[in-house]
Amino acid sequence: MVSCVSHTLVDARGLRCPLPVIRLAAAARGLPAGTVLTVLSTDPAAKLDVPAWCRMRGHEHVETREHRADGSAGGAGRAGEETSWNGWAVKVRLG
Amino acid sequence: MSHATPGAPGRVYLDNGGRAPWHPLARQAFEQALADGWADPRRLHAEGRRAARLLDGAREAVAAVLGARTEEVHFTPSHTASLQMAVASGAAARRRAGTAIVTSAVERAAVLHAAGHAAGAAGAGVPSPVQVDRLGRVDVDAMIGAVRAPGVALAALQHANGEVGTVQPVEAVHEAARAAGVPLLVDAGASVGHMVVPQTWDLLAADPADWGGPAGVGVLAVRQRVRTARVGPEDEDPWAPGGVSVPLAFAAAVALQAVEADRAVQEARRRALVERVRAEAARIPDVEVVGDPARRLPHVATFSFLYVDGEALVTELDRHGFSVGSGSACTASTLEPSHVLAAMGVLTHGNVRIALDRTTIADEIDRFCAVLPDAVAQVRKMLGVGGL
Numbered sequence: 001m002v003s004c005v006s007h008t009l010v011d012a013r014g015l016r017c018p019l020p021v022i023r024l025a026a027a028a029r030g031l032p033a034g035t036v037l038t039v040l041s042t043d044p045a046a047k048l049d050v051p052a053w054c055r056m057r058g059h060e061h062v063e064t065r066e067h068r069a070d071g072s073a074g075g076a077g078r079a080g081e082e083t084s085w086n087g088w089a090v091k092v093r094l095g
Numbered sequence: 096m097s098h099a100t101p102g103a104p105g106r107v108y109l110d111n112g113g114r115a116p117w118h119p120l121a122r123q124a125f126e127q128a129l130a131d132g133w134a135d136p137r138r139l140h141a142e143g144r145r146a147a148r149l150l151d152g153a154r155e156a157v158a159a160v161l162g163a164r165t166e167e168v169h170f171t172p173s174h175t176a177s178l179q180m181a182v183a184s185g186a187a188a189r190r191r192a193g194t195a196i197v198t199s200a201v202e203r204a205a206v207l208h209a210a211g212h213a214a215g216a217a218g219a220g221v222p223s224p225v226q227v228d229r230l231g232r233v234d235v236d237a238m239i240g241a242v243r244a245p246g247v248a249l250a251a252l253q254h255a256n257g258e259v260g261t262v263q264p265v266e267a268v269h270e271a272a273r274a275a276g277v278p279l280l281v282d283a284g285a286s287v288g289h290m291v292v293p294q295t296w297d298l299l300a301a302d303p304a305d306w307g308g309p310a311g312v313g314v315l316a317v318r319q320r321v322r323t324a325r326v327g328p329e330d331e332d333p334w335a336p337g338g339v340s341v342p343l344a345f346a347a348a349v350a351l352q353a354v355e356a357d358r359a360v361q362e363a364r365r366r367a368l369v370e371r372v373r374a375e376a377a378r379i380p381d382v383e384v385v386g387d388p389a390r391r392l393p394h395v396a397t398f399s400f401l402y403v404d405g406e407a408l409v410t411e412l413d414r415h416g417f418s419v420g421s422g423s424a425c426t427a428s429t430l431e432p433s434h435v436l437a438a439m440g441v442l443t444h445g446n447v448r449i450a451l452d453r454t455t456i457a458d459e460i461d462r463f464c465a466v467l468p469d470a471v472a473q474v475r476k477m478l479g480v481g482g483l
Binding site for chain 1: 399401402404423430436437444483
């Protein structure tokens with residue numbers, strides 16, 4: 001599920017807990033410290049559990065941005081990325 | 096009449112929070128009260144008076160345990176109803192003093208919803224609850240500061256959290272609330288019958304179904320000095336519109352007396368078992384053992400396992416004969432994780448919660464501790480998370 005645009009983007013939209021954290025951990029495996037990853041999720045548990053994963057595994061939770069389909073709380077969207085989804089983009093830096 | 100714990104042979108029921116098996120004496124009391132107290136206690140004839148005597152006796156017995164006066168104790172339709180009415184009624188009576196309702200973020204949903212509703216009805220903004228730390232302890236300075244602020248109608252702080260076991264500093268918050276003239280509602284639904292409950296409250300809700308009494312009846316104690324307003328339908332009994340079930344109330348009171356009689360022994364025994372479970376769970380890789388390790392309920396243990404599906408773990412433990420609860424989103428009808436786990440900032444997936452009954456024995460806990468690591472490993476294997 002790693003996006004072809006960037007290897008640091010993990011698309012876990014549509015997946016339920018604990019899969020977003022598992023996909024993130026799988027993507028992080030073998031990457032050097034300091035690497036920044038962003039996981040996209042539509043599951044409300046992920047915005048809680050990704051920071052918990054960081055704490056348990058010695059990574060840094062950088063930020064969580066809410067993504068709204070109507071763009072009202074946007075910021076997670078990037079150029080060329082579809083915008084019709086509600087969820088969260090959680091950014092982490094590997095420790 | 097059988098006094099055996101319900102459930103199939105060989106099964107171990109560890110989901111006793113809020114709904115424990117009836118204490119054997121509660122069953123006897125219920126039978127007796129069905130025979131003697133079936134009538135409406137509000138009627139004036141001999142049958143009604145007999146039912147009223149049983150009900151008065153039940154109130155007196157509960158009052159003695161709570162450190163209240165008999166006339167301060169009311170039976171309600173349920174614990175949820177107690178909390179909802181306490182917030183609505185307490186807030187409505189103080190409308191002139193203010194509209195804000197101070198709560199902690201880990202109060203039961205019934206308290207948080209009632210507080211939001213009462214504030215909305217009074218034209219106030221949605222209240223933002225006082226935050227808790229990672230152990231689930233309320234920020235006591237923030238709570239005291241919020242209680243002292245102008246315009247506060249009511250404050251609510253639970254004695255102990257039934258999901259994670261953490262005990263809250265109700266004494267300190269009550270002292271500040273009293274000084275500010277703000278009534279404090281204490282939700283003691285998870286602690287009454289299990290540990291000593293402080294008498295520092297203005298309104299207190301307790302849950303018979305949690306201490307080995309029947310469901311379908313709740314307890315709400317209101318100090319005489321506290322003003323309340325009628326919020327329900329017009330009825331002779333504002334706390335139980337339509338009347339209290341005397342057999343249920345009587346059974347609840349007898350159960351409470353029974354569990355109080357050897358509470359200290361049961362508390363120490365179950366505390367030792369819970370410490371054992373927490374220590375054993377902590378040895379499993381990638382786990383968060385949740386809640387305050389010291390100031391906690393004696394019979395509740397909670398943990399979250401990384402890379403584990405809570406629903407799958409509950410099912411796997413069920414397959415091994417153990418009934419447990421969970422606060423994970425996938426086990427909730429709402430698909431939202433427990434607001435308590437969320438407020439604490441702990442891992443919400445892979446969550447398991449156990450609550451020991453008085454009938455839970457050490458051998459059952461030994462067997463649970465033996466099965467848990469394999470059950471977690473099995474779920475992780477199904478999810479293919481080896482090496483993460």
